Amino acid sequence: MLFLVRHHRRLAIPFSTLHAPAPTPPSSIDAAAVLETLSLYANDWRRALDFFHWSASPAGANLPATPATLARAVDILGKHFEFPLATSLLLSHHDPARGDPAFLRPALRALLNRLAAANLINDAVSAFESTAASIGLRDEASFHLLIDALCDHRRIDEADQLCFGKVPPPFPLGTKTHNLLLRGWAKTRAWPRLRQLWLDMDRRGVAKDLHSYSIYMDALAKSGKPWKSVKVFREMKQKGITVDVVAYNTAIHAVGQAQGVDFAVRLYRQMVDAGCKPNTATFNTVVKLFCKQGRFKEGYAFVQQMHKAGCKPDVLTYHCFFQYLSRPQEVLGLFEKMLERGCKPRMDTYVMLIKRFGRWGFLRPVFTVWKAMEEQGLSPDAFAYNALIDALLQKGMVDLARKYDEEMLAKGLSPKPRKELGTKLPGTESDSDNVLNGVL
DSSP states (O other), X not given: OEEXXXXXXXXXXXXXXXXXXXXXXXXXXXXXXXXXXXXXXXXXXXXXXXXXXXXXXXXXXXXOOOHHHHHHHHHHHHHTTOHHHHHHHHHHTOOGGGOOGGGGHHHHHHHHHHHHHTTOHHHHHHIIIIIHHHTTOOSHHHHHHHHHHHHHTTOHHHHHHHHHXXXXXXXXXXXXXXXXXXXXXXXXXXXXXXXXXXXXXXXXXXXXXXXXXXXHHHHHHHTTOHXXXXXXXXXXXXXXXXXXXXXXXXXXXXXXXXXXXXXXHHHHHHHHHXXXXXXXXXXXXXXXXXXXXXXXXXXXXXXHHHHHTTOOOOHHHHHHHHHHOOOHHHHHHHHHHHHHTTOOOOHHHHHHHHHHHHHXXXXXXXXXXXXXXXXXTOOOOHHHHHHHHHHHHHTTOHHHHHHHHHHHHHTTOOSSOOTTTTXXXXXXXXXXXXXXXXXX
């Protein structure tokens, strides 16, 4: 089997050598290559774990785990609900002789995040109380990781209870804690609760920083009140708070929603005149506003402005066009240019394109995108498989759709076959077959 290394070079190293003596690995295999390869195996935790151990073993690449590679391995195990194994892997890298346990904090963050994503809230709290404590990381920073994970996965009620349900709270509830909760209420679109917390910050004497204002502005825009978001932006400037690029990006998006893309461009120019350097997200915000209004020519022109400002278009830049372009040939051509220019698509890029081409009824570009995904070394996830199967069913290609459904089941990416295909679980027989064979 092959694994990716940097600069898109491939080294043929069979996994059969994982436990056998091996020569000194090529110097091009570094921590970044290990991290990239783990990401390629995100949908196959056994292979990912084998590779992680091989990369750190003297018989393999002999590269000690880094905070990032350990966190990625823990994250992949958590993605597949292998939480005991993930916890064990985390604890196995605890080295009291190292002194500073911060080496393990990214892996702890990954574990808490996956537990929260799986709605295992008690387990997440237990991981903070016991696992983090056993490695010297039961502190305010880890508490914030727990709150952040809960908020990120819409378990804001539990996060709020952890903060305000105990008297006194486990740690002082300052600006950062309140910002995390603000973001949590915004993510669940609980606008009254968010506004109440915003007012409570003043009542409790908790200072509001730039991040607080940015979250609140973004929430106002998303709640259908972009004009109020712009008002808060002006209020923030009047208070003398130094506005950064994130706040400007939020305001540009809000102005675009409230008054249109031309006003957003005007604020962008004010931002540049004020000496605040735009980033890729700034340009993506304006480009998306242009595309949303069907003004693609101006959107492409703004991409040129991005180049002049020293920012490179990223995957989200291309998403702006993929989402709104209405001609399949133009979408496919832009996708091919994306690959040629070295902008690596994400899995959701492939899913988006397969769905769009499938809805349009064009199977050839669907398979072009699928082939490109495989050539880029990405292993399709359940969303990609289901998008492809939907496209095939729309064209009446049931047998081929069943083939991919069987492949998805064999990889363990789906808990059950699709009813409309009648796919059997790998290695199982139907109840009628069992009856005829005298099993039942």
